[in-house]
Amino acid sequence: MSELRRLVDANREYVDDHLGIADAEPRRHLAVVTCMDARIDVFAALGLELGDAHVIRNAGGRVTDDVLRSLALSSHALGVDSVVVMQHTRCGLAGVSNAELEEVTGSGIDFFCIDDHVETLRTDLQKIRDTPYLSVLSEVAGFVHDIDPGHITEIVEA
């Protein structure tokens, strides 16, 4: 339990300075879907503060069925009306295939690999737009985040 014990010890030192956030509704009525990548500083990169947005993250920042589930709650139960899907350069899912990842991981699942960032974002945004229970969303867009200078280099509108 060494690494996890370290987390618990750090938590003991945690002085919560966001006690003011009683409301579960994101202040900016926003959900950000992005990659789990350890190098992405979601809040700094997008000028967000704690309490502003739902943050949904998985391998690639792909719009999977689980992301649709999360967005159903964001939009209908918690006042979210804007969604941005932010994928990034040098992603572990870019330029690889399911067959290659099966060899690496021993799992034959669909990994949601990314061939072309803009094309993938178009597909993912369309998936949101094609989901009847998400028709309440007003703004849906995709960003490509260049992980090295930290900038948004492409904007895809849905």
Added chain:
Amino acid sequence: MSELRRLVDANREYVDDHLGIADAEPRRHLAVVTCMDARIDVFAALGLELGDAHVIRNAGGRVTDDVLRSLALSSHALGVDSVVVMQHTRCGLAGVSNAELEEVTGSGIDFFCIDDHVETLRTDLQKIRDTPYLSVLSEVAGFVHDIDPGHITEIVEA
């Protein structure tokens, strides 16, 4: 595009101070699975710095198939060997049913509701342990995060 335009404008001001993180492998070989809730400061609450960990987030911080997909990449491709699943008090999925959420959202999907936090964590950790391609993980644990004082109140080991 007002809210999304505001994100892009904020990004223009973003001065990337993590250019030193060339390596995609999380420094602490750790993945954190937690809820999308806007009030959770994952890094502060667990004493993490940018680059330390994969951060996987969805509604509830539940171990869905999409989380297993992400963890397959974390563990086999990116050196992760510890996983913590952190669920929290006052979660929108706690104490509600699929039938109630169907009424709210108009969707009949499984929302992965949470009846009891410790029981749910046990179920979710077991799902990780029962996934053959995740047998490479050495540490797997669950935390209940009390969102008000910000502390970890329960630790569930797998």
